[in-house]
Amino acid sequence: MPLLTMVRFITPISTNRQSSAGVPKLPPTQITSCRTKLSAYYPFQHKRKTWKEYFGGPPCFNCLAEHIIDEVKLMDAKGAERWVNNHYKWIVWKLASLERCYPTKAAGKFLTVANVLDELKYRYDREVNNGHRSAIKKILEGNALPSLMMVLCISAIYSHPDVHKLEAVGTDENENSIKNKSLLAAKRNMPAHIELTDGWYALEASLDVALSEQLQKRKLFIGQKLRIWGASLCGWTGPVSFHEASGTVKLMVHVNGSYRARWDDPLGFCKHVGPPLAFKCIKASGGRVPRTLVGVARIYPVLYKERLPDGSSIVRSERMERKALQLYHQRVSKIAEDIMSEQDENCASTDDSEEGAKICKMLEQAAEPEVMMAGLTSEQMISFSSYQAKQKEARQNEVAKKVENALEVAGLSSRDVTPFLKVRVTGLAHKISATKTINKEGLITIWNPTEKQKADLVEGQVYIATGLL
Known part of the structure; x- marks a missing residue:
């Protein structure tokens, strides 16, 4: 019987031969490697620290440190394979960000040639030898749904609709004014495109109108982490690699499924489901609502919507639907009897x-x-x-x-009838602030409700609603 061993991976960042925990590293001869010896410092035997434990607080964005040595600047990955080129980019991006955000504590100890090479070896061992894959790679290969909750980082902004410049331009001529207004409206409805990364791979993302406005207001910026839930893929037809997906596959992100993440949240898929979106924060055209908490105020009777052959529709109550169905069967029976008698x-x-x-x-x-x-x-x-x-x-x-x-x-070939149930819901508020704020109300329509749904819904109870459109 084969023996399975548990392997613990630790990010290899050298800081003057001192570990992130402050413990001197063992000599190379005393380091026991998993599989094979990848480098003199990797793998480590000290416990890995989180960003918050090591740095103590969120970053302060200062100018890039001047401690970057020339050897790092001269490192060239252009002649390497695509895999090395991709990971070299994100390793340098990460280490340079640490040097930039923590210039006092980093002081040129992170962005070094040794750390870049150790990070490359570490990633090779994780991905190639052990088959571990990041969130974006799993999504592109079709082994994970893009609607799962994940934390990604904004690494680039491709298109930024600058509406303020258009609003500032004003002319007295009517033609130019009308043209400027139409251009302004088109700019406002134009989705912005950004690049999101999980630290290993990147994917282009298309923002909806609400998120594009937040980007235009500078509330979304490079380096910010987003907790994304309920996203979808555009242009994806089957499993593709990361270089094949460039320019063809996009992640569609909506405001109802996007949240600000903490600075120290790890990138990738979330292990636990996040808190539900507050009902008052739901945007009407903000896409699917992954999860929200509502209280049922009123349950209306079941209605029936029939689509007519000319494209129009008619809504009936349950009593009127029974009458319409009875009349339909009578007319069908009359026609059938006349034909059979002939x-x-x-x-x-x-x-x-x-x-x-x-x-x-x-x-x-x-x-x-x-x-x-x-x-x-x-x-x-x-x-x-x-x-x-x-x-x-x-x-x-x-x-x-x-x-x-x-x-x-x-005109009696078939009837296209769909039952639906409308439920008036209200948002929930804290007991202390309930008297100061007005709860937001809304209507939820349940199409083709099951008997279990109709039996479980009770007025005055609180429910978790998922997948609202």
């Missing part, structure tokens, strides 16, 4: 050569068909019964076609 009931056959057809004609012409039936042999009875079954099936098919054509002409 149908020839004789057993004339289109194929007179069949033995069953000959027996049928003989029985019709016989004075005493019962006596003739008694004198038939077993083979003749089988032929006659088979012929009768064929005749019956042919008549039924013919009647069904005539009824279908008649119903189509009369």
